Amino acid sequence: MAHTPLHIVIVGGGSAGWMCAAACAQVLNPQRYRLTLIESDDIGTVGVGEATLPALRDFNTLLRIDESQFMRETRATFKLGIEFRDWDSPGEHYVHPFGSFGQLWGGVEFQHHWMRARQRGLNPAPLEEYSCAVRACRRNAFDFPDLKAPRSTFYGYAYHFDAGLYAQFLRTWARARGVKRVEGQVVDVALNGESGNLTTLTLKSGQKIDGDFFVDASGFRSLLLGDKLGSAWEDWSHWLPCDRAWAVPCERSADFTPFTRSIAQRAGWIWRIPLQHRTGNGYVFASRFVSEDEARATLLGRLDGHALGEPRLLRFRAGRRTNAWKRNCVGIGLASGFLEPLESTSLFLIQQGVQDMLRLLPAPETCGIDERLSGEFNRLSDALYERIRDFLILHYVANRRHGEPLWDLVRNYPLPASLAHKLGLFASRGHVPYFKDGFFSRDSWLAVLFGQGLTPRAYDRLADFIPLDDLDAKLRVLHTRVATHVDGMPSHADVVARHCGEAALLRQVAMT
């Protein structure tokens, strides 16, 4: 099966470009696929302190990346969830954990047993106390999940890291495996007049690069997919009006959390992401409701350490390209759409896009285009974007922040029918959606729905099979088991230092 290798050209060298290049280098056979990545040192990347989802570990596993080396080089810390402060109303807070609440009993989800216990006067502990991940967050503790532990103490974890360093890490990794890097800025994109396929990119230097298949990882510019191929933009800013962010790092503080913090503001929300050497901060805001200057001042006033440098302003808009794959071009990352990082989905969207693209990539024999494959990619991408979108909107509509223009605006705008339906089911009986494709999991919906102050009218009657005395006893045992499990965990700071600090490095040196 000797055929000229299919030449894949990736435009853009941020996290999207290098995650794509690295996965391609790992999975594809170099005799069938050739890789070139074009990036310009003159163009900045959006990469700031980045919070991720547990799925990123699968991506690193695919690349067979050593966790402790990766964490050291990207200055990473562990993440068990996100703490939302003041979202329901000022003073309230909850954690959206990467883990379960309680366990199924008799095939019936835990929230029904818990609601039943409450309604029948058993006085169970607050829901979050039945989650290992939440309790660990409350204690700034961390430990690696024990895969053999019972489901009731199950949790997953992700990372916080410096996205710029992650891109560099992957760049080194991918170049060592044969990805060709070309330095330069794309100034012209040529199409084949007949097929409409992309053919050649011209760089500022005059260099021309021909390709069979193109990955647009050029960020918000969407040079190929948006500018050249005109893949239509579907605007979602009426549901998610935030359109700016100030980002600034500050010195690491004593509060070394194994979670991201998101604090609601009058015109948006502030993130706080702890890294090994500093803390990443940002204020995502709607410019209609607060001036850039005021937002900047608000952010600087909320830092829990000295600012390291001047805040940087980012501009964006919520929405996505209706065809993330058009002709012989796939958009990965911001080139295909943007959703604010409220639930740390940026790198997840990149990862999922890359993995689906790899599975559906044209064969070298078929000259780069097959609408059956691109159609399937777009179907999956639609489901993913829409479900994450609904989950984000949920945070803005389920709350008691009345009288604040941003919040009132979103709350009064008609919801996507898919989200209104989910809210109705939860309100009626604590029913939580479950999807095969897309995101988020049942436990995630549960955490946010309850966390934002919603209370179902009733529990599912299927829970009634447990006699009340037994239920009381089961809840107590579970509560103790979760507490004991978490009490034995070391502090997050200790685990990070042991696992990927200098001590770990020295240990490795000693072993070699």
Added chain:
Amino acid sequence: MIQDLVLVGRDAPVWLAACVMQSALGPAGLRVSVVELPGLLGPADTYATLPALEPLHARLRIDEGRLMAATRGAFTLGRYFHDSTGQAPAFFHAYGSTGARIDNTEFLPNWIKARHFGLPVAFEDFCLTAAAARHGRMLVPDAEIERHGFTDYGYHLPAIPYGTWLKQLALRRGVSMHETRELGVLMKADAPDIAGVVLDDGRRVMGDFFIDATGVGALLLAETLGVRRDSWRDAFPADRVLVAHAPPIPSLPAYADVRAGETGWLAVHPNQACTHVIHAYSSETPEHAAIVNAGHLARLELSGTKIRGSDPGRRVVAWQRNCVGIGEAACAFDPIHGVDLQAVQLGLVHLLPLFPVDADYAVERSEYNKNLKAAFERIRDFQSAHYVLNRYGGAFWERARLSPVSRGLMRKIGVFRARGSVVHYEDESFSIDDWQALLLGHGVLPETWDPAADRISPESLKEELRRILGFIRRKVEEQRSHARYLQDACAPASQHTLNRS
């Protein structure tokens, strides 16, 4: 609060529904009663079930051995499709996975690649479940088999004894029963909801909520509440079904044998007490000719022959007002792949977590109707693929090839042909393994494969394929015959344990 649930219906579906509702919601104080109408099934009818029924039985704490002993049914590892018109190669649709991961990549892309390089071994030859079935064995997974892949089984359950068994179980568990030949319906005074039903002796059975398991006619859902039907007539070439039985087959196969003939197809379902045969055809063939054709295709002495219509289609909503249609009352399927009980089961498992907690259940109803529509259409697509992709000879099959295809199925076939990847939607009853077997079986050979398989060298691929074939040969040898397995399974419990150890 809903206190009284009344199920109206007949045959196994109403009793399966009663068992499930009673065991799940009896503890919550729900009172379950069944109004039983005369059955429409006879000794020639059998359910050829999908693997999903076994876990439902387990939830009902049904002892499999006792069930098989009482119904004189059999186990099945899948369906063997072959062609008496001599046009298309045979294939096995087994209830198990095929091959094993090679160097951490899926098996199918590796097989496609090998096929394009000239590998002469069919996909199903790498399926342990299919191999066991074709050698007359049952397959009992051990640790080695579980590491290798996935395997499952369904049942052949003679319809009358199975219904009787479920009925006894329901009554033992506290379901109350009323028998009637005719049915009247009472509506509420203040809403277009059902208030109760009137039996032929004039007694009334009142309820808060109703399940209609009366069959295609849907006495409550359609006759009373006026729910329309979305006909699937055009998608399926058969509108007649003939059932019959024959003496048992000596060395009992653990699979259904489905034969294509020029005027339709015929399936042979081996059971302990007798062999059940079903023949689907078009009414263009006169009845007497259909009986002759069935005899030819079956190559068995047929008796108890019964013929009835087949009219696939779905009620536009399965839940209307305070009534849920279960089984054929909600959706009637073509008889290929034997999905009748799967439809009953889907209706029930979707209903349980949405069963009304109070009088305000509009949102539950809309969720239920949305889910069921999707689930039913996915099954229809699987059946539809069997017809539109066929390569059999004769006018019946020619017409089948021209049947309309849903967009979802079109996409599925397209993506599979392009890449060998199964588009697996939400709410699928058939697994990716099932779809692979069906699509490849009907000759949809993918043009390309997942590039992840490209890194494996031809030598190690060959080595792995050999290893898998060797493993299958060895494991098949270790299995008991289906007949022996049945004998052990049906033995009384104490002996049962002995035989297994």
